[in-house]
Amino acid sequence: MRHILKLAGALALAAGLAAPAAAQEKLKIGFIYVGPVGDHGWSYQHDQGRKAIEAAFPGKVETTYVESVPEADSDRSIEQLARTGHKLIFTTSFGFMEPTLKVAAKYPNVMFEHATGYKRAKNVATYSGRFHEGRYVQGVIAGKMTKSNIIGYVGAYPIPEVVAGINAFMLGAQSVNPNVKVKIVWANTWFDPGKEGDAAKALLAQGADIITQHTDSPAPLQQAEAAGKFAFGQASDMIRFAPKGQLTAIIDDWAPYYVERTRAMLEGKWQSHDVWDGLAKGKVKMAPYTNMPDDVKKLALETEEAIKTGKLDPFKCPVLDQDGKQVECKGKGALSDPQILSMNFYVKGIDDKLPK
């Protein structure tokens, strides 16, 4: 009997009927991180966003995070946040997509925000950043700066986001240097400093004089610096890891978005949506342009500005694939968002094969 009562209690809580005391107090917001907050990369940046919420609404919100949540066993953590009165829950990795949807179906009065996914519901919104815009700017810089015309690219996994980043980088580089080559090494991990560093060393040994990375640790950047070459930071400004080697970095700035969504919740205006913005809205930012001649810096700033104002689209048509065939142009004068989100081909000039 007691069990049934408890079960009923849990169900009532689920329906948002119970816990009136908590409801009128602070808005509770939960975060699920895939890595440790100390990874100084992906999860760290999301946590900076969480802190920005606390700073923006003092006394009105309470935030909670669960870190290093394994993607294969995340249902419980997400549900526990929902059960304990969190009304807005951010799940910040692609692998949390199905668990988020499952839990959201059980808790219709809790709002969920899933980063980098594509499945939505009435109480599940999705959001991500157009990081490839930043990579295009990096490509322009690299195309100008390289002397060997070989650029090393350390990738984590060949998922569309990374592939789109490689392509945008290459298109940026080609726009200023037709002879540029990109060599790719997949680390098959998001985070293993030693292995990422070794990948950078391998690329440097094969003649690359600029390293760019789509893995999370500063190790590739450090290796480039140690070899007297240049590189780009990832996710946050990593200049202190390579004061002489970092050209710029792509900064994932989730803070404005998180603050905006929290405000929407507080004002009762939250609605599910899909938001994918980049340099223009400040979700993607470029760290200061350093260690480059003034003309390259000027060009970089101009490129960044052109993307911000919409004058330049990194994937403006025509885009040629590896075989030189023109890719169907589904957007307005450029590839459409779904095409970029599901990108599974390389542009012309990239010497690597994608797993099919």
Next chain:
Amino acid sequence: MRLELVPRTDVPGYARTLAPLGAIVAAILIGGLVVALLGRSPAAALDVYFVQPLSESWGLQELAVKMLPLVLIAVGLSFCFRANLWNIGAEGQFVAGAVAGAMVPLATHGMEAGPWVVVVALVLGTLGGALYALIPAFLRVTLGVSEILTSLMLVYVAQLGLDWLVRGPWRDPKGFNFPQTVVFEPGAQLPMLMEAGRLHAGAGLAVIAVLATWFIFSRTLFGFGIRVSGEAPKAARFAGFDANRLVLIAFAVSGGLAGLAGIVEVTGQIGQLKPSISPGYGFTAIIVAFLGRLHPVGILFGAFVISLTVIGGENAQILLKLPLDLTTVFQGVLLMCVLAADALVSNRVRIVRTARA
């Protein structure tokens, strides 16, 4: 000064049962002290960590869901470990089973095939895990290659194989090229046991595995052979047990149960294949097996302790905002207390003042 161990004679049964509880109390005291030093309420920590997960239907179900793969794998591992075989590749066998079993739901996707799909998947998953475990067993039997190394290395190979499958050939064609398969149809997933909650029919399989293992070790000649070959290999040979056959069977059983755990997890909990389908269950199960002294009932206890500390640790993060690392350290401390208590039941420690040569 030094420590000297004195074996205790005739330890009463209740002492063996009470020792782990005493250990948990000791760990709670240590943990409570740390929490108090951090300026939080030890009572609240106790409530969040130990009481809440055990006092609600939701918490109990989650506990069971978490224990399930650990119990299945650890029970299987007890066959190898009792025979003194070092299978530390259960994580890879888990993945191999999940992959082999998932072929069925993936091949029948969109056909509304019915519940036989999940049954066939479970069988294939078990076979997949068993076959994958037979690789190190076979190398050991034929070439004398150490199974410790081969079984561990094959873990990484299996993980990379799964990674390749879900990014390449098995990728969901409508999934924006993200690395994952389609979500299995409802008919291809294990049914839930209760309306609210996530406890699924896989729990029944774990119970069967525990009972069957208990029966095999206590009542059958084969179970006896495994035990003897581990404790006294020469005696086993004199008694006429074929050592090589035992190695192969122990590995097949162990891998089969790990593979079953894999496909149960995929069809009961996750519902699709992804690059990562296990937070290290295959490795955690090793500690579960030894916490439970390789006894099926003990393994239930071991899995209970581990799962409780994981869930309690999460609750402490959510409700008390304690850092994950702190809860991890506490998990380690608690395990050590349990291990120490277990050992101290068998041996008394005497402090000897003067050192003898």
Next chain:
Amino acid sequence: MGMTEAVLLTVIAAAVPLLLAALGEVVVERAGVLNLGIEGMMAVGASCGFAAATLSGSTTVGIVAAVAAGVALSAVFALLTLGFAANQVASGLALTIMGLGLSGLIGAGFVGRTREAVGRLDVPGLTDLPAVGPLLFGHDPFVYGAAALTLGIAYFLKRSHPGLVLRSIGENHVSAHALGLPVLRVRVLAVLFGGACAGLAGAYLSLVYTPFWSPGMTAGRGWIALALVVFASWRPLRAAAGALVFGGATVLQLHAQAASLGLPSQALSALPYLATVVALVVMSIGRGRTSAVPGSLGVPFVPDR
């Protein structure tokens, strides 16, 4: 510096942390104790080493702190398994869990900090020699330390009297005890030595290999080190060879990718693991079926009275 030299230098750098940790475990296991806690001790070594080096500004202090941390953690293990005769496998795994947590707590304040990598020890004149110069004389001190340690342990185990005592305790602690050998004392020392080596390997990661600290930076290297001990049949020189095989395969697969061979990157990433298995299989074919496992490995010792 040519391509081959660059590759070899990377291989050596990748092999050093594996070798350091494996050497310690060789001694531990030769004494008959199985400590599966390498990953945890390595992680604590990495965070303590980085923290101490950053606070004091001295790499030496960092190394000492890392070694001390490894020893401290292994002392807990020794107390459990040797003092109380608790199960070694489970205690080692519990140690790993605790170590990874402690490492995170210690390192939390040092996320995002950076320091100069430990430099190479260049020998004027010699380092500049063509071809062999950088390979023989262009390394950081850890590389020479690891080489010296390998030779030292090989000598200790094979030729010295204490080494003989340690081995006989590992082979059969009952007879060793009957002969009056101090089983527990030797084992405690061996375990502490293993902890020191794991701590040193951790220091290499956070001070040399990638000079910063971050949670999870050991990334499973402790487990590979354990496998190498088996690969090496509990012999130090073979452990060095194994570390080079594994490190070599890791680095070569990255080079193969950079040279775009067109194979799936997962297949190439699996190469180090497969190469290790194949190497062991080949060695087994040559060796026949003698077992090199220390006889008392993992068995708790409680003296009969």
